[in-house]
Amino acid sequence: QVQLVESGGGLVQPGGSLRLSCAVSGLNISRKAMAWYRGERAEYVSVITSGGHTNYADSVKGRFTISRDVAKNMVYLQMSSLKPEDTAVYYCNTVTPDTWGQGTQVTVSS
Secondary structure (H helix, E strand, C coil), X not given: CCEXXXXXXXXXXXXCCEEEEEEEECCCHXXXXXXXXXXXXXXXXXXXXXXXXXXXXXXCCCCEEEEEECCCCEEEEEECCCCXXXXXXXXXXXXXXXXXXXXXXXXXXX
16 A cells, blocks of 8 residues: 655745655655645646656746655655745645645745
8 A cells, every 4th residue: 555654844934945755655666757746636746757757847847856765765845946826735646646645734924
């Protein structure tokens, strides 16, 4: 059974940075594309393929960086130059989501 545990969220001022982490169990991330989503409608944020290629939503391109540690089975999202509109609960999952973790809240506010 796949388990996803997101962490690293918090309250940050506009222009600040946060690094989100996702601990994955039940699947090998070296063989699966993994993505970050946000909000109640699971808006796509970013993806990293099994081959390590990355892609970003236009709204975060140039500000967010997705990465992974295959040895630790962890996926990360480095977020910089944060804006109030980035406020959301962030989730990691495969590109064909089934079950979801609890997510981690990111709030960007002064």
